[in-house]
Amino acid sequence: MEVIMFFKLLETLDKKFGIEQAKAHCDVPCGIYDPIVAQINALTVVRMMDLMAALEGEGVAFDNSISRYIAVKEEHAEKAKHEIRVIFGDFIKDAHIAQYPELPGLFHKIMQLGSKVRQTADREAGLAFVEAVNAFAKIFWAIKGVGTKVAKAPYAPALEMIYPDL
Amino acid sequence: MEVIMFFKLLETLDKKFGIEQAKAHCDVPCGIYDPIVAQINALTVVRMMDLMAALEGEGVAFDNSISRYIAVKEEHAEKAKHEIRVIFGDFIKDAHIAQYPELPGLFHKIMQLGSKVRQTADREAGLAFVEAVNAFAKIFWAIKGVGTKVAKAPYAPALEMIYPDL
Amino acid sequence: MEVIMFFKLLETLDKKFGIEQAKAHCDVPCGIYDPIVAQINALTVVRMMDLMAALEGEGVAFDNSISRYIAVKEEHAEKAKHEIRVIFGDFIKDAHIAQYPELPGLFHKIMQLGSKVRQTADREAGLAFVEAVNAFAKIFWAIKGVGTKVAKAPYAPALEMIYPDL
């Protein structure tokens, strides 16, 4: 019941805003979308958490390093969120969402996790962030008709990542 | 049927990613969210379209102005999208989406319109963009428990905007 | 005496730089100016000061939060200053300054307070910053011929703000 209402609303918005369903699959003028940038940024967040946890010492040297790790964590979490937003907003059409109805929820989850990894240095949140971004990458490549494989990233923290099978 | 699957998926994601429903209403540590920034940016997009349409002349002076209007349109469309993403990603919780199920679709529409107003100088798209951002603002204030009113913006193009009734 | 010299100097500069008084009231090509963006940014500065003062704990979690609050405070103080500079530099003409001779002093004060709230976590300076930006907003709306009202901001720290009475 609610599903029907939901699509009715989308339809109404479509009519009102004049974006036809016919354009849903249209890739032009599309840029070059690649979730790997978001994936690398998410991985960097975990890397920074690891460096933060391992940091020892005190005084100005400690402050200098911890400040930088936090700032790098902030920046990369934000970049990951931005990249996913661009793909979700520009590449993903209504027809893709119809095909992968988990996409809006996954997108929202990535945004929330992207904030959580900024607010904390909690490695579990970092891993969940990487996992969610990987899940998004997997759907993205499926939409593109490109197969994927799982492989360890060739740099610490060497987590398992989704890569296109080129 | 699909709705149930959709919420099951969210639940599974929640369990996996360790973000409890209990935190859904939690505003802490929240920043200061205000959709007016996105609304002003969206309005600026229409303003630039109007200036582009009205521009006359030729040569370097024309090139200089048209280039600037396009660049300002780009920048403000992007800022509007960014602001809405921050509110949607950081302020809006799963419980809000349960209450306003149109939110993910509206968010996605704003992202799409935000790209359309960059790709074109189509005033209708500009108006739809402002309208969608206003619709988002209305839901935002409702969630905050703040009433809203409609008033004309005190600057060209003086479109009707949603304002909190303070 | 000094006032006369001051306006003579402005006049000389005007003649030299070829910007006629006749253009003083000219709003074209003006963008969309709205001090609310600066006001929200100034308010965020106080919010961050409050979060900083309330923060407890120690270790990496503490470092992570305090670093982020300081960085957000920096960023928003700078944005507030930038927004006020744009309005002061682009919207405010010599004729407005003749009408509101306190404007240059107020502008300078906002810049100074904007630096002070970056250099310290002193809430009094934060409040003064918000107050000065509000004072600027009041004059801005008066120049636009739009009445203003005072209302509490609908988010913490809920300070009294100047809003246009639309």
Next chain:
Amino acid sequence: MEVIMFFKLLETLDKKFGIEQAKAHCDVPCGIYDPIVAQINALTVVRMMDLMAALEGEGVAFDNSISRYIAVKEEHAEKAKHEIRVIFGDFIKDAHIAQYPELPGLFHKIMQLGSKVRQTADREAGLAFVEAVNAFAKIFWAIKGVGTKVAKAPYAPALEMIYPDL
């Protein structure tokens, strides 16, 4: 008469905002201020105007170059304005303004010219912009107690610039 009112207002603001006159000469914690950055940026604005005026041809190659010159002009005009704002807001104290009462007017003029050189490709405005920034530099060095000299910039458009006499 008005001058007295003006300083009364500043005094009142001072008392209200708790910034003592005693701090007026205080340079700590000052960063490193140097107007040369603004001067180079202003000079670049004129350089871009010259390149725009000299550009020939048509089609995509022309569009590519003219677009870039305009964008570089925009960016450098904005940087010049930003640098001057930082010096005016952070380095210049009330006591300096008392000593050089033309400073607020000169600052405002630089902001206005900085906008004019963005809005047009008018070389006269560009020259006035450079001249005003140079005038600011001269006062800045006088405040610092460093003598200045006039020399041609060692790059096109090789305008006469104010340099500290080190």
Next chain:
Amino acid sequence: MEVIMFFKLLETLDKKFGIEQAKAHCDVPCGIYDPIVAQINALTVVRMMDLMAALEGEGVAFDNSISRYIAVKEEHAEKAKHEIRVIFGDFIKDAHIAQYPELPGLFHKIMQLGSKVRQTADREAGLAFVEAVNAFAKIFWAIKGVGTKVAKAPYAPALEMIYPDL
């Protein structure tokens, strides 16, 4: 002869600046370096050139699109250069240069090509840019001890790219 002088100079600089050769292989504290970001950005430059060449029409719609393509081209060429600079400056040590003496020349070439693709819409320069960035990626992965393969990019212009063989 000159080679000997060159390394003598490097040695002298090393002694003077206190960076021991012993640190040359040191990866800590390294971030996560991956040339794929630069490669995607370089590819985007060619994509924009293709869109520019294919663009038809006239008037505001044409101006809007051509302006955006040029701006995107600018931005991505700059990002590619920045990414390569970070890897070259932070990851590549003197010992790597001793092993791959073509690295400084290749780096310089990438910077020059990165400027050429901004100054023109010449597709040959775009292809050379992609090729040079790919050559850099190949050396990077060899230093990391990771094998590489050649595959077509999964998006237009679908040029052959160097990928790590994970």
Next chain:
Amino acid sequence: MEVIMFFKLLETLDKKFGIEQAKAHCDVPCGIYDPIVAQINALTVVRMMDLMAALEGEGVAFDNSISRYIAVKEEHAEKAKHEIRVIFGDFIKDAHIAQYPELPGLFHKIMQLGSKVRQTADREAGLAFVEAVNAFAKIFWAIKGVGTKVAKAPYAPALEMIYPDL
């Protein structure tokens, strides 16, 4: 022997990438290059190190200041690196490198020192960074045919700097 190989490689790259030696001296379309911006940024790095070393106290006020000094140090080190990269990549041609074969090594050293001064608060590294940037400035002005002089910077830490003798 290696030198010959090195230039052969450059030649091969040149042929492959279609950039003729004939263009090596070409300054058009050159912007306005001036190493003083990098020099001021490098000096600011040392200034921040001095402020960090001198900072006393504890608690939020200490955190606020130390965080800001570190962030300013980061930003200015990055700006210095960026400015030098622009000059090295856009202004310096192959013929200049043939004339000053130490340039690539010096550039690489500046990048490494620029990272070291971010990673640490080590004043020796800061001084080496300023010195290396000054060395680059000296070669730059020699290429331009402009004589240089050594003078103390007119602001703390008042290090000896290379200035063009205008």
